[in-house]
Amino acid sequence: MTISQRIEKIRQSLPVNVRLIAVSKQVSAAAIREAYQAGIRDFGESRLQEMIPKQEQLKDLPDICWHFIGHLQANKAKKVLEHFQWLHSVDNLSLAQRLNRLATEMELSPQVCLQVKIVNDPNKYGWEIAELLQDLSALEQCQQLKIQGLMTILPVGLSESEQLDVFYKTNELAQKISQRSRLSITELSMGMSNDYHLAIQAGATMIRLGTILFGERALLK
């Protein structure tokens, strides 16, 4: 199947309120263009150095919305703000505050998801639930950021019911935050090629699909 055929097939199966983000890391600008021609406008990238030259090659497509989904290092914050409209991987308070300060100076209002860690895993980035609940009032002060959602990545090795549980807990956390603070968390960025069905079942509004659209990254040139 071609990229456009895969996109078409997935699209037909998605509820209308679910935004499909095509994860184009390690994917060529030509393949991104093909996905664009098949109607995709949202692309997810995890490395700035890789994305900038591709963005340059695609600058004739002005309505692409770029989503940063990789680990966001504080020293790259300014560049990330320059190149991306959505940041899914804001994973701690001092980073959020730094982005807020820079965005104010740059007169930008980026869309933000807070990355959360529902299952404790020292090797993964993200807020733990209790930590995030403590940081809510400080996050409310980050008014230059449009904090819209929560993002989660599943740890490896969970059964299907455990995966579903993580997604439901993310959804519950979003509701709790909306009740306890002035933040209104309406987006849930969760679900990748292998688990997006479960994520949608638990209320995902944004799914991030790479392999299922573009093929195995190891095989891409």
Ligand SMILES: *Cc1c(COP(=O)(O)O)cnc(C)c1O
């Ligand atoms: C790579 C990546 C994806 C896409 O993963 P696939 O399994 O290829 O769909 C989604 N989200 C994040 C954060 C990623 O790094």
